[in-house]
Amino acid sequence: xxxxxxxxxxxxxxxxxxxxxxxxxxxxxxxxxxxxxxxxxxxxxxxxxxxxxxxxxxxxxxxxxxxxxxxxxxxxxxxxxxxxxxxxxxxxxxxxxxxxxxx
Amino acid sequence: xxxxxxxxxxxxxxxxxxxxxxxxxxxxxxxxxxxxxxxxxxxxxxxxxxxxxxxxxxxxxxxxxxxxxxxxxxxxxxxxxxxxxxxxxxxxxxxxxxxxxxxxxxxxxxxxxxxxxxxxxxxxxxxxxxxxxxxxxxxxxxxxxxxxxxxxxxxxxxxxxxxxxxxxxxxxxxxxxxxxxxxxxxxxxxxxxxxxxxxxxxxxxxxxxxxxxxxxxxxxxxxxxxxxxxxxxxxxxxxxxxxxxxxxxxxxxxxxxxxxxxxxxxxxxxxxxxxxxxxxxxxxxxxxxxxxxxxxxxxxxxxxxxxxxxxxxxxxxxxxxxxxxxxxxxxxxxxxxxxxxxxxxxxxxxxxxxxxxxxxxxxxxxxxxxxxxxxxxxxxxxxxxxxxxxxxxxxxxxxxxxxxxxxxxxxxxxxxxxxxxxxxxxxxxxxxxxxxxxxxxxxxxxxxxxxxxxxxxxxxxxxxxxxxxxxxxx
Numbered sequence: 001x002x003x004x005x006x007x008x009x010x011x012x013x014x015x016x017x018x019x020x021x022x023x024x025x026x027x028x029x030x031x032x033x034x035x036x037x038x039x040x041x042x043x044x045x046x047x048x049x050x051x052x053x054x055x056x057x058x059x060x061x062x063x064x065x066x067x068x069x070x071x072x073x074x075x076x077x078x079x080x081x082x083x084x085x086x087x088x089x090x091x092x093x094x095x096x097x098x099x100x101x102x103x
Numbered sequence: 104x105x106x107x108x109x110x111x112x113x114x115x116x117x118x119x120x121x122x123x124x125x126x127x128x129x130x131x132x133x134x135x136x137x138x139x140x141x142x143x144x145x146x147x148x149x150x151x152x153x154x155x156x157x158x159x160x161x162x163x164x165x166x167x168x169x170x171x172x173x174x175x176x177x178x179x180x181x182x183x184x185x186x187x188x189x190x191x192x193x194x195x196x197x198x199x200x201x202x203x204x205x206x207x208x209x210x211x212x213x214x215x216x217x218x219x220x221x222x223x224x225x226x227x228x229x230x231x232x233x234x235x236x237x238x239x240x241x242x243x244x245x246x247x248x249x250x251x252x253x254x255x256x257x258x259x260x261x262x263x264x265x266x267x268x269x270x271x272x273x274x275x276x277x278x279x280x281x282x283x284x285x286x287x288x289x290x291x292x293x294x295x296x297x298x299x300x301x302x303x304x305x306x307x308x309x310x311x312x313x314x315x316x317x318x319x320x321x322x323x324x325x326x327x328x329x330x331x332x333x334x335x336x337x338x339x340x341x342x343x344x345x346x347x348x349x350x351x352x353x354x355x356x357x358x359x360x361x362x363x364x365x366x367x368x369x370x371x372x373x374x375x376x377x378x379x380x381x382x383x384x385x386x387x388x389x390x391x392x393x394x395x396x397x398x399x400x401x402x403x404x405x406x407x408x409x410x411x412x413x414x415x416x417x418x419x420x421x422x423x424x425x426x427x428x429x430x431x432x433x434x435x436x437x438x439x440x441x442x443x444x445x446x447x448x449x450x451x452x453x454x455x456x457x458x459x460x461x462x463x464x465x466x467x468x469x470x471x472x473x474x475x476x477x478x479x480x481x482x483x484x485x486x487x488x489x490x491x492x493x494x495x496x497x498x499x500x501x502x503x504x505x506x507x508x509x510x511x512x513x514x515x516x517x518x519x520x521x522x523x524x525x526x527x528x529x530x531x532x533x534x535x536x537x538x539x540x541x542x543x544x545x546x547x548x549x550x551x552x553x554x555x556x557x558x559x560x561x562x563x564x565x566x567x568x569x570x571x572x573x574x575x576x577x
Binding site: 012016019020023029032033036039040042043046047049050054055060061063064067068071074075078079082083085086089090098099 | 225226229230233237240241244249250253254256257258260261264265268269271272274275276278279282284
């Protein structure tokens with residue numbers, strides 16, 4: 001069962017959906033960041049699965065996944081530093097308190 | 104050596120980033136020195152962009168395409184950076200010691216966008232898009248303020264991150280369905296995917312990342328908050344240069360759907376209609392000038408998509424023309440904004456009252472910029488809209504053009520409200536605005552361009568038409 005493409009595509013789609021739900025439903029900015037990482041990893045799984053089962057060239061998907069990891073690390077660094085800035089100014093990292101701008 | 108010549112604009116801006124990086128390490132802060140350096144180097148950027156305008160070739164195992172299409176956009180980007188540099192002479196919204204870093208990240212963002220317009224491979228597109236985005240994520244919270252800056256930053260960050268996740272997920276489906284990451288290889292396989300939903304889903308999801316940059320419905324809602332929360336000069340950059348790069352990559356990518364015909368175009372038609380109607384209707388009730396411009400940018404994303412979805416040569420030509428026109432006219436508005444708001448505050452529309460008496464030249468520039476955005480002849484914006492509407496009409500999108508025209512009329516209302524405030528309202532005790540000589544000359548030049556290229560668009564259109572031949576492979 002684990003050795004076919006469908007399993008991995010379903011897993012990735014599920015992970016993506018969980019991540020999206022997390023982004024929309026969670027109130028803490030850290031939890032939102034974790035959910036975004038889940039979505040990125042879902043895309044990585046997709047790339048790896050397609051690479052493993054469909055594409056003769058063995059390296060492409062793996063290289064893309066490596067790049068996604070590096071980019072995700074940079075993203076986490078930026079996101080965490082902005083979250084710290086939010087905490088310093090607003091004394092909270094709850095999404096509901098970061099809601100001055102509207103109209 | 105040939106490779107260096109092909110990569111020259113990017114190399115130049117990388118070098119500029121390096122120089123600015125060393126400036127940012129200085130112990131004493133010297134904002135005026137940083138500003139002069141940034142201005143001089145970005146002027147050099149225009150020169151480099153113009154020199155490499157007719158370069159052609161491919162780099163990095165064919166993942167990087169240098170052709171007239173990419174070079175036109177690179178020149179426009181270099182021009183955009185230079186214009187933004189011109190209005191940074193005070194930069195009151197950002198602390199003095201961060202000025203060098205502010206310029207540094209503007210430059211890295213420009214490098215990212217320059218790579219984006221040349222990228223023809225999925226991974227290259229993703230990496231350069233993220234390089235551009237991450238620089239902007241850092242720039243927005245740099246503004247001094249009481250929390251709205253970090254709020255705008257955090258919103259931009261997470262909406263951007265989620266939309267790039269959508270894009271990446273879509274790209275993975277394209278990769279799986281076509282077994283390649285090169286756009287040239289993907290294109291011939293697209294018609295075969297017509298029957299399966301995976302291709303369409305992949306393509307639409309992939310476009311999400313570019314829709315975010317362009318602030319198009321349904322990923323538009325960051326725009327008003329970011330425009331209000333960011334420093335005025337930065338927002339000028341986001342609203343002009345960043346939009347131009349997004350248009351370029353959208354054109355390159357949407358060409359993939361040219362064989363799709365009906366279902367793909369139908370989705371874009373829907374997005375275009377919702378985007379322009381929503382943008383224009385909500386803009387009417389805005390009181391903050393930057394928020395109003397944000398909603399107007401959502402509406403303009405709709406107009407631009409109207410040209411993209413024709414997937415024809417004339418449509419693409421008109422989109423390139425309109426993108427450059429949009430850069431000029433939107434920048435004119437932001438220049439007036441940053442001159443009037445001399446302490447870097449957010450400007451209410453009411454604060455333009457009597458601008459005609461406080462600075463006749465800036466009032467004239469504001470009127471020209473807004474009339475051009477509204478599409479009043481003989482401005483550059485009118486010509487652009489005319490070209491887009493004509494090409495959509497020729498492809499048989501009658502209803503779309505009709506809705507577009509109605510929207511143009513609605514938009515006139517809120518643009519005119521600002522012009523009315525500037526010309527007919529009593530200035531009260533609002534102070535005079537005295538623009539510096541550099542700004543005065545820029546204003547003359549911009550007004551001249553808005554009228555000149557509006558009346559004589561032929562040269563730009565010809566250039567755009569030649570450039571389009573490199574992206575529309577059909």
